[in-house]
Amino acid sequence: xxxxxxxxxxxxxxxxxxxxxxxxEILTRTLKFSGYNVYANKEYMxxxxxxxxxxxxxxxxxxxxxxxxxxxxxxxxxxxVLPWVKDRISESTVVIGEKENVEEEFLxxxxxxxxxxxxxxxxxxxxxxxNTVAAGIVVxxxxxxxxxxxxxxxxxxxxxxxxxxxxxxxxxxKGYELGLKLLEEGAVKVEVQRDEKVGDEILxxxxxxxxxxxLAGGMNFLSFYPMSPSTGVAVFAAxxxxxxxxxxxxxxxxxxxxxxxxxxWYAGARAMVTTSGGGFALMTEALSLAGMAENPIVIHLAxxxxxxxxxxxxxxxxxxxxxxxxxHGDFPRIILAPGNIEEAFYLSTEAFNLADRYQVPVIILTxxxxxxxxxxxxxxxxxxxKVEKHIVEAKPGYRRYELTEDGISPRAIPGYGEDVVVxxxxxxxxxxDITEDExxxxxxxxxxxxxxxxxxxxxxxxxxxxxxxxAKYIIVAWGSTLHIVEEAIEKLGRDDVALLHFxxxxxxxxxxKKFFEGKTIIAVELNVTGQFAELLRKELGVEVHHRVLxxxxxxxxxxxxxxxxxxxxx
Amino acid sequence: MNPNVEKVDKSxxxxxxxxxxxxxWCPGCGNFGIRNILTTALAELGLNPNEVAIxxxxxxxxxxxxxxxxxxxxxxxxxxxxxxTGVKVANPELTxxxxxxxxxMYAEGGNHLLHAIRRNPDITVLIHDNQIYGLTKGQASxxxxxGMKTPTQPWGVFEEPFNVIALAIALDASFVAxxxxxxxxxxxxxxxxxIEHKGLAIVDIFHPCVSFNKVNTxxxxxxxxxxxxxHDPYDREAAFKRAIETDxxxxxxxxxxxxxxxxxxxxxxxxxxxxxxxxxxxxxxxRKILDIKRRL
Ligand SMILES: Cc1ncc(C[n+]2csc(CCOP(=O)(O)OP(=O)(O)O)c2C)c(N)n1
Ligand code: SF4
Numbered sequence: 001x002x003x004x005x006x007x008x009x010x011x012x013x014x015x016x017x018x019x020x021x022x023x024x025e026i027l028t029r030t031l032k033f034s035g036y037n038v039y040a041n042k043e044y045m046x047x048x049x050x051x052x053x054x055x056x057x058x059x060x061x062x063x064x065x066x067x068x069x070x071x072x073x074x075x076x077x078x079x080x081v082l083p084w085v086k087d088r089i090s091e092s093t094v095v096i097g098e099k100e101n102v103e104e105e106f107l108x109x110x111x112x113x114x115x116x117x118x119x120x121x122x123x124x125x126x127x128x129x130x131n132t133v134a135a136g137i138v139v140x141x142x143x144x145x146x147x148x149x150x151x152x153x154x155x156x157x158x159x160x161x162x163x164x165x166x167x168x169x170x171x172x173x174k175g176y177e178l179g180l181k182l183l184e185e186g187a188v189k190v191e192v193q194r195d196e197k198v199g200d201e202i203l204x205x206x207x208x209x210x211x212x213x214x215l216a217g218g219m220n221f222l223s224f225y226p227m228s229p230s231t232g233v234a235v236f237a238a239x240x241x242x243x244x245x246x247x248x249x250x251x252x253x254x255x256x257x258x259x260x261x262x263x264x265w266y267a268g269a270r271a272m273v274t275t276s277g278g279g280f281a282l283m284t285e286a287l288s289l290a291g292m293a294e295n296p297i298v299i300h301l302a303x304x305x306x307x308x309x310x311x312x313x314x315x316x317x318x319x320x321x322x323x324x325x326x327x328h329g330d331f332p333r334i335i336l337a338p339g340n341i342e343e344a345f346y347l348s349t350e351a352f353n354l355a356d357r358y359q360v361p362v363i364i365l366t367x368x369x370x371x372x373x374x375x376x377x378x379x380x381x382x383x384x385x386k387v388e389k390h391i392v393e394a395k396p397g398y399r400r401y402e403l404t405e406d407g408i409s410p411r412a413i414p415g416y417g418e419d420v421v422v423x424x425x426x427x428x429x430x431x432x433d434i435t436e437d438e439x440x441x442x443x444x445x446x447x448x449x450x451x452x453x454x455x456x457x458x459x460x461x462x463x464x465x466x467x468x469x470x471a472k473y474i475i476v477a478w479g480s481t482l483h484i485v486e487e488a489i490e491k492l493g494r495d496d497v498a499l500l501h502f503x504x505x506x507x508x509x510x511x512x513k514k515f516f517e518g519k520t521i522i523a524v525e526l527n528v529t530g531q532f533a534e535l536l537r538k539e540l541g542v543e544v545h546h547r548v549l550x551x552x553x554x555x556x557x558x559x560x561x562x563x564x565x566x567x568x569x570x
Numbered sequence: 571m572n573p574n575v576e577k578v579d580k581s582x583x584x585x586x587x588x589x590x591x592x593x594x595w596c597p598g599c600g601n602f603g604i605r606n607i608l609t610t611a612l613a614e615l616g617l618n619p620n621e622v623a624i625x626x627x628x629x630x631x632x633x634x635x636x637x638x639x640x641x642x643x644x645x646x647x648x649x650x651x652x653x654x655t656g657v658k659v660a661n662p663e664l665t666x667x668x669x670x671x672x673x674x675m676y677a678e679g680g681n682h683l684l685h686a687i688r689r690n691p692d693i694t695v696l697i698h699d700n701q702i703y704g705l706t707k708g709q710a711s712x713x714x715x716x717g718m719k720t721p722t723q724p725w726g727v728f729e730e731p732f733n734v735i736a737l738a739i740a741l742d743a744s745f746v747a748x749x750x751x752x753x754x755x756x757x758x759x760x761x762x763x764x765i766e767h768k769g770l771a772i773v774d775i776f777h778p779c780v781s782f783n784k785v786n787t788x789x790x791x792x793x794x795x796x797x798x799x800x801h802d803p804y805d806r807e808a809a810f811k812r813a814i815e816t817d818x819x820x821x822x823x824x825x826x827x828x829x830x831x832x833x834x835x836x837x838x839x840x841x842x843x844x845x846x847x848x849x850x851x852x853x854x855x856x857r858k859i860l861d862i863k864r865r866l
Contacts, residue, residue, distance in 0.1 A: 029866050152866050202863040212859065218851040220838065221660060242837035243855050247659050247846070249836070252685040256652040259645070263625065263656025266643055267664065268847025271656070289646050379860055382853055391847065394620065413847060414623045414641035414657070415664050422587075422635060423643040425628075433589025433636045434644070 002094050002111050003189040006061045009068050010138060013054040013085060014077030016047055019131040023075075024055045026135035026152055026172070031059055032203050032376045033148040034139075035194030039064040039375040043554065046228070046312040052084045059142065061193035065340060065375050065483035069557035073141075073188075074110070075134055076101040082110075094188055096137060113187050120174050129171035136172035140179015141190055149176070198376055205374035206366060206480075207232030209341045210300055211240075213348025214272050216380075218387045219298070220246045221264040221271035223257040225279060228312050229368035230302035233274040254282040258297065262286060265296045266423055268391060268413035270352045272298040277306045277319040284326040287361055289425045291331025291448065294401070294409065296355035296362075299323075300348070303367040305553045314553030315368035317479055317526040323363045324506060324535065330449035332456055334358065335506040337365040339482030343503050344370065345380055353388040358456055359411055365505070367526070369555040370480035393417035399430040403443060407451030453507060460509040467498025473569055474519040476544065478502040478532050481556055485524050488561035497569060505532070508539040522546040522568055524561060580613035585639040593637055595630060600777025600788075603751040604698055605637055608667075610754075611761040612640070617665055625654040627670035627679060630705045630779075631698030634669050648678025655691040655832065661845040662833045665765060666693040673703045676712040676732050683734075686770055687741045691832040694764045694771045697734070700779035701786045708782030718785055734774055736813035739806060739825045744769030746809070746825040750776040750791045753821070763823060769831050798822040 010027070014020045021042075028038045039058040045051035056071075058064040071088045074081070074095045082089065082103055094111045095102055102112060115137060121130040132153070139149055153168045182188055204212075211233045214222075224234045234248065241248040247264070251257045254275055261271035275283065280301050290297045301323060305316035323335055334354055338344040348364055355362040392410040394417030402409040409430075412421045422432030427444060429435045466486060473496060477485040482501050489497055500515050502508075516536075523533040523544045528551040533544040548564040550556055595601045612622060622640040626632035628647035635642025641664070645653050654668035668675075675683055675697045686695070702720070703709045709722040712732035719726045738746040745767040749757045757775065764771035776791050796818045802808060809825035833839055838846070 033866070148866075155866055200864060202860050204860075204863050208863075212856055216851055216853065216856055218849075220846045220849055220851075221656070223656070240855070240859065242840060243858075244852050245838050245840075245842050245849065247836045247838045249659075249689075251652070252681055255649070256682055256685065259649045259652035260656035260659075262645075263643070263653035263658075264660040264846065265656075266653070267623070267657040267660035268845070269656075269660035270846075271660075285646060286649065289649075293643070293645075379864070382856060385853075387851055413661075415620060415661055415845075416847070418620060420619050420639060420641045422641070424635075425645050429587075429589045431587040431589055432642070433587055434594075434633070435589060 001186050001189060002092055003191070004072050005191045007064065008059050008072045008190065008192065009070055010057045010059065010073040010075070011054055011071045011085065011088070012057070012075045012077070013052055013081035015050050016045065016053050017049040018077050020053060020055055020077065022156070023131045023135040024057065025156070026132070026149060027057055027138055028203060028374070029152050030139050030144050030148040031142055032201070033199050034142065034144040035196055035199045036142065036192055037061065037063050037195070037198055037376055038203070039066070039373070041067055041369065041373045041555070044313050052078070052080055054081070054085060059192055066487040066558050067369070067484060067555045069559045073138070075138070077130070079103065082106045113182065115178060120178070121171060124171045124174065125167055129167060132168045132171040133175040136175020137179040137182070140176040141183060141188060142192065143180070143183070146173070146176055201376040202379055203374060203376050204341055205232070205372065206341055206344050206370035207372070208236050209344035210348045210364065210366060210371070211236040213345035214298070214352070215240070215244055215246070216345070216382065216385045217349035217352035218270045219272050219352060221261060221269045222246065222248045222274065223251050223260045223271070224274045225251060225254045225257050227276040227279045229304055229371050230274045230276045230279070230300060232371055233300055254279040255286065258283040258286040258299070262290055262295045262297055266413065268416070270356070272300060274300040274302070276302050276304050277322060278309060280319070280322060280326065288327040288329055288331070290361045291327055291329065291333070292425045293423045294359040294448065295423065296359050298351045298355050298362050298364065300364045300366065302371045303365065305551070311553040313368065315526065315555050316551065316553060317367060317481070317531070319365065320505065320531040320535065323365060330445065332358070332360050332449065332453040332507065334360060334362045334456060335365060336362065337479030337503055337505050338370065339479060339501055339503045341373070341375065341377055342380070347503060349385050353386070356390045357388065358408060358452065360452070360456070365479060367480050391416065394419040394421050400432040401428055401430050401444070403430060403447060406455045407447045408455065457507040457509060460507060461504050462509055462512050463500050463502040463504070463515065465498060465500050465515060468495055471498035472496040472520060473498070474516060474521050475499050475565065476502070476521060476523045476532070476536070478505060478525070481524060481526060484556045484558055485561055487558045488565060491558065491562050492565055492569070494569065497565070502532070506535070506539070510540065513540050513542065516540070516542045520545050522548060522565070524548045524556070526550050526556060578610065578613045580609040582619060583609040583612060583639050585637065590636055594633055596781045598780045599630070600700065600751050600779070601631060601698060603754070604775055604777055605634065607751060607754060607757045607761060608696070609638055610758045611765065614758065615762055615765060622665045622667065623657055624667045624669055625650045625657060626668070627674035628705070629671035629674045629703070631669065631671040632674055648674055648682065650674065651679055651682040651686045651695065654693045655686060655689065658691045658693050659833050659836060661847060662692070662839070663845055667696060667765070668693055669696045670698070671704065671711070672697055672699045672701065672713045673711045676734060680712070684741065687738055687743045689832045690744055690770045690829060692768055692770070694773065696761070697772070697774050698777055699774050700777050700783055702779050702783040704779050704782060715785065733813065734772065735824055736810065738772050739810050739813050742827055743772060743825065744827050744829060745771035745823070747772070747823045748774040748776070748819070748821050750795055750821060752788055752791055756797065756821070760823060767826070769829060795819045795821050
């Protein structure tokens with residue numbers, strides 16, 4: 001018998017188009033509803049049918065938010081899944097499924113529990129119900145609330161008719177009963193505490209959090225050209241466009257997407273584009289326009305490995321240098337990288353205030369890992385969200401590019417006020433007209449690239465220190481690796497190791513230097529050169545002593561970070 | 571022609587800004603004429619400077635926003651149309667004009683033009699078609715005639731010139747017209763019609779580049795064009811036939827196709843006509859979504 005306590009990782013694997021996502025949804029929703037903390041993340045191939053995709057679902061007594069390598073329960077829906085995840089399997093892994101989906105060589109290496117999924121599905125009426133049967137089994141093993149499964153199936157399949165709903169419920173029930181039986185027979189033992197409060201929390205993905213955050217921040221225009229893994233944000237926004245009264249437009253290319261959004265901002269809207277590295281590459285021309293014209297813009301960039309088309313469905317923190325240096329000429333920008341789903345929401349909201357206030361591009365840097373991850377979390381504090389507008393009226397004599405002390409010229413919009421607003425991507429005078437005057441050019445360059453940048457820098461928030469201020473080792477992480485590194489440090493169990501997490505990447509507040517003085521600094525990054533470590537040197541003059549880098553297109557697992565940290569600190 | 575119309579006061583479109591005083595167009599250039607036509611059209615339509623926004627690309631033609639007092643955004647080569655579309659959809663109360671040269675709109679911006687025709691925002695696209703690149707000093711443009719020699723096509727252009735009129739009609743565009751700026755009154759009327767037209771209006775405006783195009787001169791345009799007096803712009807087939815005539819080239823409104831605009835179709839304006847900049851985020855809708863995310 002295999003016993004699992006407190007924290008389990010359940011992995012489902014199958015071909016694209018085999019309906020793993022349905023199983024994943026049934027499980028996460030009903031287990032959360034039953035009071036378990038859940039976390040889910042998927043990895044998938046860049047194809048529509050076939051191949052092998054997997055989903056990891058962690059079920060825990062405590063909050064879980066990080067990817068782990070280990071697999072406690074594995075459900076393969078096709079042959080090939082076990083070889084695909086062979087590095088993640090151990091003797092304690094329980095495989096539940098049909099014999100034909102488990103390669104011989106693995107039969108002795110794992111605990112195999114054979115269940116006749118196909119037969120059970122056929123008994124209900126069709127092979128199609130296989131997923132639902134499997135989901136029922138897992139819910140049964142956790143003694144989850146079956147009523148929640150029913151609820152979910154009604155909601156999910158309601159539009160397909162009563163018969164489909166009933167058949168699915170029947171299939172889930174068969175699975176559920178089998179799951180309970182496995183428990184009773186002692187094939188597995190699962191002990192994870194439930195918490196009523198969890199049942200009442202929300203379950204949200206990174207992509208949804210970015211979209212909702214943007215909406216809370218007043219986003220009323222979104223233009224995009226589809227590109228994985230950024231499209232989820234557009235899908236969500238499009239589906240709610242009418243309720244929110246917002247414009248969501250799929251345009252001809254990324255060039256059009258960002259230019260349209262710039263036009264919308266010029267006319268007073270709050271606009272965003274959502275894209276990935278390859279799409280952003282096409283946007284760099286317009287990024288310079290935003291810099292010169294001081295046109296606000298919010299860009300969500302969900303990173304995937306590059307260069308070029310790279311690994312379309314996988315993850316990397318490889319586009320920091322791109323967003324840092326994109327565009328020609330000197331102009332400031334703000335780069336944010338949410339560490340988790342809460343930050344994805346709040347920073348997306350704040351991005352609009354920042355763009356409006358400083359009139360610069362604000363880039364929200366996520367990645368495939370973050371946008372495709374979801375877990376339960378407490379509801380957002382919507383009352384705390386503030387929409388700050390910085391639009392002024394164009395009074396007679398209005399000058400769009402008025403030279404000011406802090407580098408920020410009051411921004412008027414066409415149609416509000418008596419005078420007109422002239423914006424310009426050429427070097428310009430205070431009114432916005434073209435100039436080639438030497439002295440004006442100098443003053444305008446300094447206003448944008450120095451004074452404004454310094455204003456932003458001064459107001460930039462500091463990174464978050466998790467752990468003691470007197471820790472000897474400082475682990476530096478940025479963006480979506482937050483909880484993975486945090487859990488690894490927790491497992492390391494040493495109080496001389498602290499985590500310094502950056503979700504505001506650029507420009508860095510110079511006060512951040514104080515966290516590094518006299519410490520051994522270890523940067524953990526999901527790219528091949530340590531892009532953020534380089535940025536720390538450039539911005540703060542901080543030298544990173546060790547770099548823990550991963551760049552195979554997969555996220556860090558807690559175990560990998562832990563092993564790497566051990567090597568450095570022990 | 572109504573003689574009173576000539577007296578319409580267009581001084582309100584005269585920019586008094588310091589940077590507007592030194593105009594960068596060559597003496598004798600057709601751009602001056604287009605500016606005059608445009609301000610006359612705006613004045614005759616009774617528009618005020620703050621109700622109009624001209625979004626231009628890059629090129630000599632694209633300097634227009636600096637020499638006329640309306641809201642203006644001088645942007646990037648080829649990008650005026652998507653930016654103008656964004657302006658219009660953010661604030662449909664504005665009269666939005668996208669303006670640029672033939673290189674700007676047909677070469678660098680060609681793809682945007684095609685998709686703007688499909689999208690049909692209610693903007694007016696004015697193309698200053700001098701059949702040459704002016705600002706970069708005389709290279710061939712997509713409308714340069716075959717055989718013309720230039721510094722970068724010393725062997726003579728062998729590419730087929732771009733026929734935007736035929737293309738736009740083929741794509742079932744909403745409003746397609748061509749004029750020559752040498753015909754002042756007719757051009758004012760066409761531009762007024764284009765601005766008043768609900769939907770994307772394309773006006774290809776011939777104008778001589780006195781510095782770099784020695785073939786297509788004022789006299790050439792007069793000799794090689796004619797006005798379509800007996801043409802029904804609602805007849806697509808007839809419009810197409812006219813569009814493929816080459817010499818003389820027809821002038822006038824080729825095609826009108828009334829259809830819903832982008833701004834009318836986007837969900838944003840289905841229930842509410844308020845421009846986007848006046849709107850507040852709908853926090854109650856976010857609460858609703860979060861509530862669903864709590865249940866299941
Ligand atoms: C991306 C980019 N490529 C090239 C240029 C250089 N450029 C400026 S204007 C122009 C063409 C101008 O021709 P046209 O659009 O016909 O306008 P005109 O000057 O004749 O009015 C070019 C190629 C540029 N500014 N930006
Ligand atoms: S270069 Fe040609 S188009 Fe440009 S201003 Fe001079 S004459 Fe006019």
